[in-house]
Amino acid sequence: MSLRAIIYNQETNNLEILDQLLLPAATKYLKVRGVEDGWKVINKMQVRGAPAIAIVGCLSLVVEIQNEKFESKKQLRQEVEGKLNYLVSSRPTAVNMKSAAEELIELANQLSKDEAVSLEDMKTKFLTTIRQMLEKDIADNTAIGDNGAKEILSLVSGDSPVRIITHCNTGSLATAGYGTALGVIRSLNTMKRLEHVYCTETRPYNQGARLTAYELIHEKIPATLICDSMVAALMKTRNISAVVVGADRVAANGDTANKIGTYQIAVVAKYHRVPFFVAAPFTSIDAKISSGEHIVIEERPDREMTHVGEHRIAAKGIQCWNPAFDVTPASLIAGIITEKGVFKPEQLKEALSTITN
Numbered sequence: 636m637s638l639r640a641i642i643y644n645q646e647t648n649n650l651e652i653l654d655q656l657l658l659p660a661a662t663k664y665l666k667v668r669g670v671e672d673g674w675k676v677i678n679k680m681q682v683r684g685a686p687a688i689a690i691v692g693c694l695s696l697v698v699e700i701q702n703e704k705f706e707s708k709k710q711l712r713q714e715v716e717g718k719l720n721y722l723v724s725s726r727p728t729a730v731n732m733k734s735a736a737e738e739l740i741e742l743a744n745q746l747s748k749d750e751a752v753s754l755e756d757m758k759t760k761f762l763t764t765i766r767q768m769l770e771k772d773i774a775d776n777t778a779i780g781d782n783g784a785k786e787i788l789s790l791v792s793g794d795s796p797v798r799i800i801t802h803c804n805t806g807s808l809a810t811a812g813y814g815t816a817l818g819v820i821r822s823l824n825t826m827k828r829l830e831h832v833y834c835t836e837t838r839p840y841n842q843g844a845r846l847t848a849y850e851l852i853h854e855k856i857p858a859t860l861i862c863d864s865m866v867a868a869l870m871k872t873r874n875i876s877a878v879v880v881g882a883d884r885v886a887a888n889g890d891t892a893n894k895i896g897t898y899q900i901a902v903v904a905k906y907h908r909v910p911f912f913v914a915a916p917f918t919s920i921d922a923k924i925s926s927g928e929h930i931v932i933e934e935r936p937d938r939e940m941t942h943v944g945e946h947r948i949a950a951k952g953i954q955c956w957n958p959a960f961d962v963t964p965a966s967l968i969a970g971i972i973t974e975k976g977v978f979k980p981e982q983l984k985e986a987l988s989t990i991t992n
């Protein structure tokens with residue numbers, strides 16, 4: 636069974652997340668009792684990964700309001716709007732929580748205006764919409780996995796197996812399950828066409844060494860860990876078939892914000908003529924921004940660079956710069972693998988306007 640980052644029980648209204656700060660040393664689930672807990676676990680990165688952030692944020696709202704009594708539809712609408720906006724402020728770069736909040740606020744507005752909808756119906760419809768996010772994300776990831784595997788295999792001759800590089804963590808721990816870039820790797824492995832995957836350590840937070848490596852071992856996928864600084868040497872010496880990474884926000888022109896270090900891998904891939912793919916659900920695409928210039932990059936505390944756990948590794952007193960993400964220009968991206976197909980960056984705008992649900 637694949638790892639579960641999010642466990643939600645509708646009957647008991649219980650939400651738990653796997654504390655990703657403790658992995659791989661300890662597997663401990665944390666209860667999320669409402670929006671305040673939701674905000675904290677996202678901000679502290681106990682849950683992380685763009686799709687997982689949105690799902691946990693929205694489910695924390697379900698937990699909070701499921702048993703709450705509201706006087707009117709207006710009161711319910713105002714409360715969900717305030718709380719969703721608060722959840723959006725937990726981390727700025729990934730678009731998924733923001734898009735989910737905007738859609739849910741729009742839904743609350745519509746239901747609140749519709750006189751045929753009672754207060755009870757409004758609440759039920761609202762809660763059901765959020766609960767469906769979990770299942771939808773898994774279905775989307777499975778489609779991304781299959782679309783990406785087919786795309787990569789179409790680039791190699793005959794039945795040759797492929798060798799993939801990935802960065803950060805994009806698997807079951809970063810999503811509702813299966814994963815995006817790691818979903819592509821999982822699908823290639825299921826098709827028996829994956830020779831090997833190389834995962835980067837992903838400094839400074841080590842999502843690759845701690846989380847991706849853990850998932851790959853758990854899934855028995857043939858894998859090797861490399862430091863972030865080894866990518867160029869690896870591409871020069873091993874015959875790498877493709878790079879596949881996830882995304883925190885894809886702009887309308889295809890520029891993609893993802894974990895810090897993604898951009899330099901794309902530059903190195905271009906030099907070595909290795910196709911560089913981004914795997915992300917439509918919920919990670921921000922059609923409202925024309926390019927990556929408009930993406931706010933989160934800067935995290937120095938401590939994440941100077942310490943590993945409780946252990947200081949950097950000289951005391953040194954200044955740090957710790958952006959959590961960078962933006963890879965569309966010109967370096969061979970394709971954006973989504974649940975609705977694989978698009979070249981320049982095809983994205985049209986896909987966004989023609990493909991709805």
Ligand SMILES: CSC[C@@H](O)[C@@H](O)C(=O)COP(=O)(O)O
Nearest residue numbers: 683684685803805809881882894
């Ligand atoms: C499917 S997850 C895609 C991205 O969110 C992932 O690659 C990433 O950058 C995660 O960053 P994180 O800071 O760990 O939340």
